Amino acid sequence: MSNEPSKPGINFIRNIIDNDLKNNPQNNRKWAGKPMPHSEFKGSTEQDTVAIRTRFPPEPNGYLHLGHAKSICLNFGIANDYHGLCHLRFDDTNPVSENSEYVESIINSVRWLGFDWDNQLFYASDYFDYLYSFAIKFIENGDAYVDSLSSDEIKDHRGTLTSPGKNSPFRNRAVAENLDIFEKMRKGNFKEECHVVRLKIDMESPNINLRDPVIYRIRHHSHHKTGKNWCVYPMYDYTHCISDALENITYSLCTLEFEDHRVLYDWILEKLVKYQIFENPLPKQYEFSRLNLTHIVLSKRKLVQLVSEKYVDGWDDPRMPTLVGVKRRGYPPESIKLFCDRIGVSKADSIIDYSLLEDCVRESLNNSCYRKFVIFNPIKLIIENYNEAEEFCDASNHPKTPENGTRKLPFSKELWIESTDFLVNPPKGFFRLFPGNIVRLKFGYVIECTRYEIDENGNPLTVYCRYFPDSKSGTAGSNKYKVKGNIHWLSSKHAIKCEINLFDRLFKSANPSGCDNFLTDLNQNSKVIVNALGEPSLAQTRKGDQFQFERHGYFIMDDTKNNGIPVFNRTVTLRDTWVKKNK
């Protein structure tokens, strides 16, 4: 129940922060209390109230997944631990693919994980005016120009990885002309693709990001926040660093693929310092390796394909690695935070075994879930010497915490047991039911298997047994029966119907992205629906309730069908050393 906030792991980013804080304990960062360039509050001595600021900057063009969770836990976790703040900022500079539906879902998912941004919720689009005016500064200072080459021509001029690029013929356009065209771009006088604004850096740089990157393009497209106000939109590299600086971010943490963008990040901000728009210290970008997990894909393109081509039932399909998916699967937010703590943060490419995540899920569910009896594949058990009408057995709700009480399980002559708990010819070491063997019906009586009947295919149909009246759990002397096996059971006339979704890995191989076509690696049995029987108390469950079905695993109530039958999703199985041993 009390999931201790796990200790922050040591990682290279925390080491950097520790050193920074040690070497520069006085907090000299000025901050107007809201996003603003220093030039607008010059002379003011306002200090930031917190020592560090991080940010989680999703683009609202898709659903958050476990990879984002790593970044969220890192950014919010560090902010919490250093008594700083983590901003939630939507990087919404491309109106073509973004919308507010995604914004809402992202907000919900971050909240669901349990993080709070303390009113520091921003949008890059909030900064469009600043971004535009700073672009004018770049042009005025001869650090940017309007290029009128077509996109193909720009591509041709860019050169390749091994050969330098060539200057655009428009590179030395006069400042006044640049300003004039940019103004007209903004007014909507041009079609898309006619002009772009580019930084004037170095077309021969070995780093392609420095070969005069485009910072503004024309998009005649309505924006989810700014509507029709703009038809020129800034690009990521230009926007991100400036947004960080406006928000007084100290550590801008991103994934490895942005490593060679860092010089550009610094270049832009240093120019803005020269123009006296920002002051030092500037935000610093640090990169860490993104999350990879076995048996799943995390690339946005592939996830979209799974949904749009209906390989799964939507973004919140419990097999999806989206946060809405794992929530519906029953993974608690604590388990995801635990997982993120365990995997750590580094710069090495890695692929983490999915079972590590499952282990975290079990760990966080074990203490909190009440236990229930559910039979997946029933087989009838008849107690030949039982002649009572019925009686009740006390079953504890949780084995470790008696204070959580008990429930009454009806017991009668005719029961259901799990068909896998009875074997005619058991392998060595099997200590469940087989002819002549003794087991305890958990919370009930000890029984001895006397005989069985088979159907026309030779499969066991009914198992017969006798019980020992003085063996009832909880009664004096019942412990004199020493049994190895304890199996669960249900009184056949009291059991209720339920439907269970047995989920398994979505992909068969550890690295589906390594396949020629990842779709061929889809596990056809990733979802199996079974009609099961459950104990009577399960009739009262509500959507989202989570249980451990004893000896099976953890389950979450998904819904109630029209006919009143509850549906449960399997979150994760219990660890099973017996199955493992017999594989």
Added chain:
RNA sequence: UGGGGAGUCGCCAAGUCGGUUAAGGCAACGGAUUUUGAUUCCGUCAUGCGUAGGUUCGAAUCCUACCUCCCCAGCCA
């Protein structure tokens, strides 16, 4: 064959300025407890840090060369 990164136990991952025994977690294996073959608890688990040389009394940590893997040529982020 340009630039930027990474290589420490099966999977992650610590390892500030070189200093006696290379953290920790997960897995695995062994054992104890257990009315879930669950949980819990104990114990074991790298003469070795991509490879080869070198510097040093001493190197995963410094130097040199090499090998392997990842990222970058969107008017995406």
